Amino acid sequence: MISGTPSPHLLDEILRTVTRRYQVPEMPVPSGPVGEASPAERLAIAIEQARRAVVHGKVPDGSLKRRFADALADMVREAIHPDSGDPAFQAMVLRHRAAPVREFASLSARAEGDRRVVLAAVNAVAHPNRQQRMAPGWQREALADLHASAASASWSALRGIAQRLVGSPDNEDDAPVAPGLARLLDNPALQRLQRIEALGADQLVRRYVSLWDRVGPRPGSATALAQGVSAQQRGAGAEALAAQALHAMARRLNEAEGDDAPYRVVTSLRVPASIPASHERAKTEWDVVLLRRASPIDGLPAWDVCLLVEVKASVDAATTDFPRLLRGIRLLAHATDDAAYAFESRQGTVCLQGASLGALSASEAELRRTVLYCCDARAETAPRLLGAASRMQLLSADESLAFASHLAASEHADARELEPLWHSLLESERWKTVLNQYATLHQVRGLMVHTEDLHGAIDQATLNQAVGNG
Known part of the structure; x- marks a missing residue:
């Protein structure tokens, strides 16, 4: 629940006890024996160790730099392999080499x-x-x-x-x-x-x-369009399942409140332009939202925000979406306390209290109480420790492309050529996202639940409350 609004024990218990099947360890752990870790896994571990050193005001030692460069060199070799490599990276290398x-x-x-x-x-x-x-x-x-x-x-x-x-x-x-x-x-x-x-x-x-x-498939091709339609259908199905779970939650909460029934669910909640902050690159539409009735404003029904839910059909999509979600939370938090804001949704216009919105926070602890990513995909047996975006940023760096070009030309390539990237990683704002990539993954996965697990937590919390009241 958001600070400044009533915090029912039942909702707190649901959010505290729901299984987080997508969660990853606080420190990256390779999927197999340490000596058999993939280059990407070794890179993720080295980068996270470097981040932790920086956070504690320490300078990562030289051995960590060498491990980073060696792992990146191996990842480049793996990506440029003509049979099993990455065609996107090979295309970038070819562009780097040929006028x-x-x-x-x-x-x-x-x-x-x-x-x-x-x-x-x-x-x-x-x-x-x-x-x-x-x-x-x-x-x-x-x-x-x-x-x-x-x-x-x-x-x-x-x-x-x-x-x-x-x-x-x-x-x-x-x-x-x-x-x-x-x-x-x-x-x-x-x-x-x-x-x-x-x-x-x-x-x-x-x-x-x-x-x-x-x-x-090329953009605009029939195959690409068909894939887009299929993805939209998967997304719509996932949203419907998440909405069902939130409706079940609202019913349980209303039953616990008695005849008052203060909770409701809305979908496709769209942020009005009247909130005094920049909407640029921020999330301005929330998939499913749990609301609690507040005191009327000028005789009209008003609501507080209890829980914001974003739905993703794939597990990795949440990490890509997270920066936009954070900007969306900060946008909502700019609401004026004594104002009311009209939000459009599929269920019609709802009036939200500014004090409820202004109490939102992007801090890690508050996000766990106010935000969920819902997904209906299977959890991976071996989560990807190095995100796709971070991997591609590392591979597409000039140093990596030059190193790969030497390999493609059958020339000598020394992993030390990649060490300037290490210094960029530690010092450059452009590389901050890569430096924080595993910490971000850990936080996002902590916010992600499977819709079946959410239903299970709702049922279990209801049972626990009934036993406690019995």
Whole structure:
């Protein structure tokens, strides 16, 4: 319960006793014998030991630095292995080594915007509706070919057709077409798309594209869209299960209160813009929320926040979400004590007391009393000690890419080349998230419960209370 609102023993007991099946040890522990720990596990252990030294005002010793560099070197070797390695990392290494690949990657990053610009320019002169109003003939056919080339991303063919049209004396009397074609040919977006098309013939670029194809479906592809729909369906199912658990909790709490029934559950609670703080990058919609009736405000029902629940269909998603959740808590805490705020939800508008919101805190102890991550996924037998984001930040550092480039070129590579990353890890704000990655994992997993376990804790707490009252 949030400070400043009634704290029923039953709710406290549920949150205190619910099984936390996703929890990880306070210190990272390898999944097998220490001597057989994976490079990622060894890295996570070294980083957490370094963090603890820094927290206690100590300087991590040289042996820890060497263990970090050796583990990172082994992780790079593992990732660059041609058969069992990481294709995303191998693509980054290829981009680091080859100028044509760097140019291709740079141009590709803005290709979608360039494509829209060129399609708009083509439609201005060759839209099918415009073609239908033209007399049959070679010009109409050429404009149809121009439009088809744009639709199929055949940029060199498009330029050739546009140049033939511009050079035709038949266009001199067609005021809209000639200037439009000239602008199209001079457009830098078309030039960049043609350059991408030309670079696509380069052997290293083809290798780069094939590596990314191994990572997963391209954005916007049918497969990617299907995966997105499937993920949305899984998320909706997980949210429904969490809402059921919170409704069961509210029923038990209301039964314990007698006839008053002060508790209710709302879903998709959206934070109003009237709260006086920045909403940027903060969580502004809460999946499931337990509310308790407060004193009416101007004769209207008002509510206090008891429990904020976020739902994740996968275990790892909560760690990625956590910084946004913390910003969301701090946003709510900026509410003015004597104000009331209208929040929209699937159940309609609810009026929340500012004092209840202002009592929220992002401290670790308070989060355990006011926030849950709900998940319906199985707990891993061996949790990943080094998070995916931290792993990729380490691998994509310039030092790691240079080290991998030496390996790819069959050149000598010394793990000491990676030691500058150690100093960045300890001193740079940019690396703070990586330094704290296991501590964050430990905290997040402590907030995460399985929906079945939440139901079990509700039933057990109810039974305990009945026995105590008997």
